[in-house]
Amino acid sequence: MASTSRPPARKRRNTHAAASSGSTRTVAALFYTAACTSITVMSFSLLHTTHAFVYLPRRDHRLTSTLPSQWDLGRCSSNHDGRPGVPKWRGHTRDMLVRAATSKKSSAEAPEERDWKQALLEDDDLDIDAIIAANKETLPRLPGILSASPRDGNVDLPESFLDEAVASPKKEEGVGPLVSRAKMQGLGGKGEEDEEKKKAQQNARLATWLGENGVWMQDKSGWGVPPHPLLLSSRTIDEIELEDSGRGLICKYPINMGNALFQLPLSIVIDKEKSLAAFDGALPADINEYFAIALMLIQQRALGPSSFWAPYIDVLPTTEEVDPTLVWPEEDLALLETSPLVAATRSLKRKLAAEFALLEEQYMRARSDVFDPSVFTFEAYLWAFINIFSRAIRVKIGGKRGPSGEEEESIIMCPYADLINHNPFANTYIVAEKPFKMFNPIRGEEVITIYADKDYKKMEQVYISYGPKSNADLLLLYGFCLDRNPFNSVDLTVALLPDDPLFEEKRAFLAQAERREKEAFPYPNELFEYLRLVYLTKEDMGGKALREMEFTDPISLENELAAMASIEGACEEALASYSTKEEDDARLINDSKLFNMFPKTQRMAIKHRRSEKRLLKKTAAAVKQQLLNLRSGKRKLRPEEE
Numbered sequence: 151m152a153s154t155s156r157p158p159a160r161k162r163r164n165t166h167a168a169a170s171s172g173s174t175r176t177v178a179a180l181f182y183t184a185a186c187t188s189i190t191v192m193s194f195s196l197l198h199t200t201h202a203f204v205y206l207p208r209r210d211h212r213l214t215s216t217l218p219s220q221w222d223l224g225r226c227s228s229n230h231d232g233r234p235g236v237p238k239w240r241g242h243t244r245d246m247l248v249r250a251a252t253s254k255k256s257s258a259e260a261p262e263e264r265d266w267k268q269a270l271l272e273d274d275d276l277d278i279d280a281i282i283a284a285n286k287e288t289l290p291r292l293p294g295i296l297s298a299s300p301r302d303g304n305v306d307l308p309e310s311f312l313d314e315a316v317a318s319p320k321k322e323e324g325v326g327p328l329v330s331r332a333k334m335q336g337l338g339g340k341g342e343e344d345e346e347k348k349k350a351q352q353n354a355r356l357a358t359w360l361g362e363n364g365v366w367m368q369d370k371s372g373w374g375v376p377p378h379p380l381l382l383s384s385r386t387i388d389e390i391e392l393e394d395s396g397r398g399l400i401c402k403y404p405i406n407m408g409n410a411l412f413q414l415p416l417s418i419v420i421d422k423e424k425s426l427a428a429f430d431g432a433l434p435a436d437i438n439e440y441f442a443i444a445l446m447l448i449q450q451r452a453l454g455p456s457s458f459w460a461p462y463i464d465v466l467p468t469t470e471e472v473d474p475t476l477v478w479p480e481e482d483l484a485l486l487e488t489s490p491l492v493a494a495t496r497s498l499k500r501k502l503a504a505e506f507a508l509l510e511e512q513y514m515r516a517r518s519d520v521f522d523p524s525v526f527t528f529e530a531y532l533w534a535f536i537n538i539f540s541r542a543i544r545v546k547i548g549g550k551r552g553p554s555g556e557e558e559e560s561i562i563m564c565p566y567a568d569l570i571n572h573n574p575f576a577n578t579y580i581v582a583e584k585p586f587k588m589f590n591p592i593r594g595e596e597v598i599t600i601y602a603d604k605d606y607k608k609m610e611q612v613y614i615s616y617g618p619k620s621n622a623d624l625l626l627l628y629g630f631c632l633d634r635n636p637f638n639s640v641d642l643t644v645a646l647l648p649d650d651p652l653f654e655e656k657r658a659f660l661a662q663a664e665r666r667e668k669e670a671f672p673y674p675n676e677l678f679e680y681l682r683l684v685y686l687t688k689e690d691m692g693g694k695a696l697r698e699m700e701f702t703d704p705i706s707l708e709n710e711l712a713a714m715a716s717i718e719g720a721c722e723e724a725l726a727s728y729s730t731k732e733e734d735d736a737r738l739i740n741d742s743k744l745f746n747m748f749p750k751t752q753r754m755a756i757k758h759r760r761s762e763k764r765l766l767k768k769t770a771a772a773v774k775q776q777l778l779n780l781r782s783g784k785r786k787l788r789p790e791e792e
């Protein structure tokens with residue numbers, strides 16, 4: 151029941167705003183995982199936050215363009231008729247889009263799938279929440295690229311050290327920020343031709359190497375094995391964003407849904423075990439998997455043609471080819487403006503630099519015979535990590551078990567499979583399995599199999615989903631972002647009000663739940679629960695202890711209004727913190743001739759900041775509408791009161 155005997159939410163907002171001038175900085179802890187990161191974009195006095203960002207472990211959910219389902223906010227997307235609710239599509243029902251986007255359909259249904267792609271291109275108001283909900287079932291079984299490493303993040307090194315430590319392209323004198331790194335693409339002439347030729351030779355060597363190591367690469371059938379159905383292309387274009395996506399795998403023949411695309415023996419993957427063997431006792435058995443793989447990549451690259459993995463290492467991209475924000479020059483980072491991705495990038499640089507220093511101290515210095523300091527440089531370490539971030543996969547192999555006997559995943563670098571590009575809607579999947587022995591060229595061994603998620607036509611590119619990644623995750627770790635990313639998210643950092651008479655009680659309660667008095671939430675339900683606690687008064691408690699309260703449902707009208715008003719205010723303040731407007735970014739992006747002349751990093755920065763602003767705007771508008779509905783009584787506090 152609504153309580154009406156409490157001070158109005160507005161008054162509380164003022165109280166808090168006054169208190170926020172002494173706001174504190176949240177220290178960032180970084181985990182090597184896009185799946186587990188959340189990046190806070192809010193700086194709003196209302197909730198006593200700064201441009202802090204917080205990484206929360208084990209969270210896959212994001213504040214996408216929606217708020218809790220119980221609010222039925224129309225997915226924070228304005229409908230064509232301006233009302234919240236199920237968005238109307240040009241000829242598409244929401245169900246149809248969801249079905250199309252998540253289906254494992256036969257080719258007979260393929261036109262529908264074209265519809266959602268086309269719709270994605272045409273309309274800003276895609277009901278992405280429904281698609282995410284429908285995808286939840288299928289996405290987690292895909293091996294998300296990277297997962298959590300030990301929670302050892304916070305290392306504070308002076309920025310100057312980092313600037314020196316992290317190799318970033320040199321500034322060009324006297325050129326403005328938008329064009330200083332401009333390399334006119336497609337005007338490379340002979341140089342570009344040579345580069346293409348080199349890539350084609352590398353591709354051919356990789357295919358030969360795969361064939362020599364038990365992968366069926368032949369153009370004809372073998373005993374029980376169909377012809378190899380894929381081509382390795384040196385240059386692919388993302389079909390929705392029309393951005394260069396580097397190498398990729400293309401269908402040579404039509405492929406049926408559920409068929410194996412290829413199988414790889416475990417002998418060719420790089421994992422911690424292989425690294426321990428390659429360093430022959432110079433690394434401790436309990437070394438972190440990421441470090442072991444990074445060091446092995448550096449070692450094998452230095453071995454050149456004598457490395458067994460040379461054909462694989464040769465097709466790994468350079469740091470500049472991946473170009474994640476980690477190595478962007480300051481002038482490009484500046485284009486991200488107040489995006490928390492800037493802070494996340496700096497934190498990741500710090501973490502990598504600190505960890506490299508630790509590795510040097512702990513293992514490398516004492517064994518300079520194995521770890522040649524001119525080879526195991528920080529630059530090489532960055533290259534290795536950028537490759538791990540952007541292409542390592544997690545998979546259960548070799549019956550590996552954790553301390554309590556449960557099957558555990560391993561991190562592996564998987565040649566060939568890691569040439570598949572990202573599409574957030576793809577359901578292609580990778581498993582380790584023991585295939586049927588009789589005709590298989592890889593007999594009786596455990597192998598990595600990649601299965602087709604749908605029917606593919608000849609010359610179609612095969613995609614896989616790297617997981618439900620936000621644009622910040624993608625740019626930080628993979629060097630690209632998507633203008634239309636259904637998993638894009640903006641987290642809100644929320645904090646207890648310092649002048650709340652219940653502050654200490656609430657803080658102790660949060661501590662029991664392993665939460666702090668300031669948290670970042672990517673997931674709207676949890677955000678609401680936290681905010682209900684933030685605005686909870688003694689009256690709301692009605693004599694109960696905090697632990698007896700139920701925060702999953704609305705507590706009182708006042709409480710709910712305050713929580714919603716905070717979100718609206720937060721979104722608006724975040725929007726105001728950008729010096730550019732969403733419309734300006736959109737105009738720039740839509741002028742494709744001009745936009746395509748910018749270097750990729752700058753295009754990505756503009757796309758990214760625009761996508762954040764769009765999400766903030768939609769969220770603010772939806773919450774505002776909901777507030778109005780609640781205040782006017784058009785909407786009841788609890789669904790059962792409707």
Ligand SMILES: C[S@@+](CC[C@H](N)C(=O)[O-])C[C@H]1O[C@@H](n2cnc3c(N)ncnc32)[C@H](O)[C@@H]1O
Pocket residue numbers: 388391393394395396397398465466467471472540541568569570571572573627628629630
């Ligand atoms: C796992 S690798 C895929 C193979 C990669 N294209 C290559 O040339 O090696 C991931 C990298 O591919 C690129 N990539 C993948 N999907 C992309 C997409 N949809 N748009 C743009 N680039 C993409 C990014 O550079 C990313 O870091």
